[in-house]
Amino acid sequence: NVEPILVSACLMGQPVRYNASCVRNDIDAMTWLHTHFELKTFCPEVAAGMSIPRAPAEIDHGTGAEVLDGLKQVKENTGQCVTDQFVAAAHLTLAFCQQHNIRIAILTAFSPSCANSRIYDGSFSGKSTDGRGVTAELLSRNGIKVYNQNELDDLRHFVNA
Ligand code: SF4
Numbered sequence: 340n341v342e343p344i345l346v347s348a349c350l351m352g353q354p355v356r357y358n359a360s361c362v363r364n365d366i367d368a369m370t371w372l373h374t375h376f377e378l379k380t381f382c383p384e385v386a387a388g389m390s391i392p393r394a395p396a397e398i399d400h401g402t403g404a405e406v407l408d409g410l411k412q413v414k415e416n417t418g419q420c421v422t423d424q425f426v427a428a429a430h431l432t433l434a435f436c437q438q439h440n441i442r443i444a445i446l447t448a449f450s451p452s453c454a455n456s457r458i459y460d461g462s463f464s465g466k467s468t469d470g471r472g473v474t475a476e477l478l479s480r481n482g483i484k485v486y487n488q489n490e491l492d493d494l495r496h497f498v499n500a
Contacts, residue, residue: 341377342498345436345444345478347453348382350488355382359392362447368491372445375498381435383452383474387428389421396421398451400461402470403429407477413451416463428452429477436483443494446475448487455485 349361351369356362372378385391394415401411406422413425429452436444446453454472459465475485486494 341375342443343377343379343439343441344372345432345439345441345446345483346372346378346380347445347447347450347488348380348385349447350445351378351380353380353382355385355391357384357391357393357395362488364488368488371491371495376443379435379439379441381432383428383432384424386431386435387424389424389428394419395463396425396451397459397461397463398470398473402458403451403454403473403476404471406473407480413473414461425452425473429474432474433477433481433483436478436481442483443497444475444478444483444485445488445491445494446472446485448489453487455479455487455490 348355352361354361396415399412399414405411412420412422450472452472452474455475457467458470460468
């Protein structure tokens, strides 16, 4: 039985980011993933109906945890509030994981949805700060282990592969 894991669609070559690009990824790492897991590709933001391309968004001087707790908002660089869409994206992703018995996710670093440890600080200036994206936070709260694409060695340890 091969374990299913969730992988951010933009890490799998799908041009679903806000600027209609994907994220460059290490081919060897992806080959290793393919041989050890059943990869379930998913983009939280596209699942929630966001367009490609779309305006860049950042958590407004807060974290995904604070967004889920209703304390902070997600905003586009125009100032438009998109908190509801980002929270919906997180819940759709959790539902997908639960439907497929997924307990591990590899999500894209620095995204306001997917980041597992560092996020942009809300100033749209490229500065980052500690915190998770909204989806990564909701998955973590529900017992799903979230890695980013630079942490595959940690995943290797976790699954002993
Ligand atoms: Fe990639 Fe996640 Fe952003 Fe979708 S929401 S484009 S999967 S980082």
